[in-house]
Amino acid sequence: MALPGPLNRYLLLMAQEHLEFRLPEIKSLLSLFGGQFISNQGTYGKSPFWILSIPSEEIARNLMKRTVCAKSIFELWGHGRSSEELYRSLRSYPVEKMVPFLHSDSTYKIKIHTFNKTLTQEEKVKRIDALEFLPFEGKVNLKKPQHIFSLLEDYGLDPNCIPENPHNVYFGRWIADGQRELIESYSVKKRHFIGNTSMDAGLSFIMANHGKVKENDIVFDPFVGTGGLLIASAHFGAYVYGTDIDYNTVHGLGKASRKNQKWRGPDENIRANLRQYGLEKYYLDVLVSDASKPSWRKGTYFDAIITDPPYGIRESTRRTGSQKEIPKGMEKCPESHVPVSLSYHLSDMFFDLLNFAAETLVLGGRLVYWLPVYTPEYIEEMVPSHPCLKLISNCEQKLSSHTSRRLITMEKVKKFENRDQSSHLPNDHSLLYQGHNSFREKYFSGVTKRIAKEEKSSQE
Numbered sequence: 186m187a188l189p190g191p192l193n194r195y196l197l198l199m200a201q202e203h204l205e206f207r208l209p210e211i212k213s214l215l216s217l218f219g220g221q222f223i224s225n226q227g228t229y230g231k232s233p234f235w236i237l238s239i240p241s242e243e244i245a246r247n248l249m250k251r252t253v254c255a256k257s258i259f260e261l262w263g264h265g266r267s268s269e270e271l272y273r274s275l276r277s278y279p280v281e282k283m284v285p286f287l288h289s290d291s292t293y294k295i296k297i298h299t300f301n302k303t304l305t306q307e308e309k310v311k312r313i314d315a316l317e318f319l320p321f322e323g324k325v326n327l328k329k330p331q332h333i334f335s336l337l338e339d340y341g342l343d344p345n346c347i348p349e350n351p352h353n354v355y356f357g358r359w360i361a362d363g364q365r366e367l368i369e370s371y372s373v374k375k376r377h378f379i380g381n382t383s384m385d386a387g388l389s390f391i392m393a394n395h396g397k398v399k400e401n402d403i404v405f406d407p408f409v410g411t412g413g414l415l416i417a418s419a420h421f422g423a424y425v426y427g428t429d430i431d432y433n434t435v436h437g438l439g440k441a442s443r444k445n446q447k448w449r450g451p452d453e454n455i456r457a458n459l460r461q462y463g464l465e466k467y468y469l470d471v472l473v474s475d476a477s478k479p480s481w482r483k484g485t486y487f488d489a490i491i492t493d494p495p496y497g498i499r500e501s502t503r504r505t506g507s508q509k510e511i512p513k514g515m516e517k518c519p520e521s522h523v524p525v526s527l528s529y530h531l532s533d534m535f536f537d538l539l540n541f542a543a544e545t546l547v548l549g550g551r552l553v554y555w556l557p558v559y560t561p562e563y564i565e566e567m568v569p570s571h572p573c574l575k576l577i578s579n580c581e582q583k584l585s586s587h588t589s590r591r592l593i594t595m596e597k598v599k600k601f602e603n604r605d606q607s608s609h610l611p612n613d614h615s616l617l618y619q620g621h622n623s624f625r626e627k628y629f630s631g632v633t634k635r636i637a638k639e640e641k642s643s644q645e
């Protein structure tokens with residue numbers, strides 16, 4: 186797409202982690218704040234430098250209040266494939282756009298940022314001196330400057346082949362940093378209540394961003410576990426609610442997941458986790474309930490459903506049964522007892538999840554979930570579909586040489602009608618996924634004995 190003009194260009198400095206998740210995060214957040222992803226940069230694959238057009242600085246700032254995939258954003262004043270090209274580009278940048286940040290009673294600082302190369306102090310000073318032609322009139326203040334400018338040099342991605350000169354050079358006015366520090370401050374290591382499958386903090390925030398969670402939203406996790414995903418949504422101001430089939434998890438009872446601790450303490454539960462981060466006011470409730478038999482009255486309740494369903498590696502996939510479903514030869518339970526050990530096929534679980542999301546999400550609401558796949562057999566058509574849900578993104582995270590999980594984001598684009606309930610059943614797509622029902626067996630057959638042994642012992 187063509188750029189509207191050089192004046193609206195911004196440079197995003199992306200983190201070199203979870204590469205596939207970055208573009209959907211930035212696109213989702215821009216659309217949340219009324220912007221659109223516009224860029225003429227060909228690929229975003231692995232480079233940490235992205236040039237985009239953003240309608241206003243306010244949208245750029247809002248984006249940075251949410252992103253965990255981007256480190257910083259700059260108003261781009263110039264860009265070139267060499268220093269000379271950069272200087273030419275800077276000379277053509279309108280002076281009236283620079284002057285408000287360079288006038289005599291302002292303070293400033295210039296920073297040098299290099300990717301894939303380290304410069305000496307002397308080299309850095311040389312680069313700063315070469316920018317003298319810019320109309321800087323303010324005073325340098327290294328400690329607390331009013332304005333920070335950055336020169337960023339890109340030496341490519343290959344640490345074994347670092348070129349003499351950079352592939353790209355950028356200069357811009359720093360606007361804001363992203364939310365990378367959340368990864369540390371919400372780290373599972375320091376969390377009050379955790380389980381074997383508590384979701385990593387960084388990924389939880391990415392999921393909430395893919396889900397376009399915003400203030401006052403209602404976010405639901407039907408496989409809530411220790412509530413890792415609720416925490417990220419609550420941090421962004423959403424009210425959160427969850428269910429889990431496991432009584433002990435919901436009530437914070439039973440064996441602890443931490444080393445050196447046998448049993449969970451009296452206050453180890455999801456509510457206390459939210460309290461730990463000052464987010465208790467966003468806690469609606471958590472309930473023991475089976476996602477295969479949702480107990481909701483018909484209606485649209487949720488702005489987003491963000492979840493990590495079980496896939497039988499560290500936790501079992503199960504659902505409640507009925508007296509009729511108990512296999513022949515097995516002892517029947519008393520009428521009042523609901524057996525909970527019937528296995529829940531992955532394909533049924535995703536089918537139920539999509540139907541549930543189609544029924545209960547508001548229009549425009551998003552479903553974000555992980556789909557485990559056995560990579561040698563994976564094809565895109567296996568991703569479950571639904572007539573009410575549009576696929577927004579599908580990003581891979583490798584788990585082992587043969588397995589991965591894919592973060593699927595879907596948006597509700599059509600009101601749910603009764604005929605939509607089963608309209609995707611005969612669809613070959615969901616049938617295709619049935620091959621993955623034995624994901625657990627394939628997982629353990631595909632990895633080395635050592636990994637399999639580690640995984641098994643962590644489940645015991």
Ligand SMILES: C[S@@+](CC[C@H](N)C(=O)[O-])C[C@H]1O[C@@H](n2cnc3c(N)ncnc32)[C@H](O)[C@@H]1O
Pocket residue numbers: 380382383384407408409410411412413414428429430431434474475476477492493494495496500501502503504505529
């Ligand atoms: C991968 S874990 C979720 C972890 C969670 N995201 C966290 O941060 O702790 C999946 C959860 O699904 C629950 N589960 C399994 N089958 C279920 C079912 N039929 N209905 C509801 N929850 C179920 C398990 O008890 C487990 O806690």
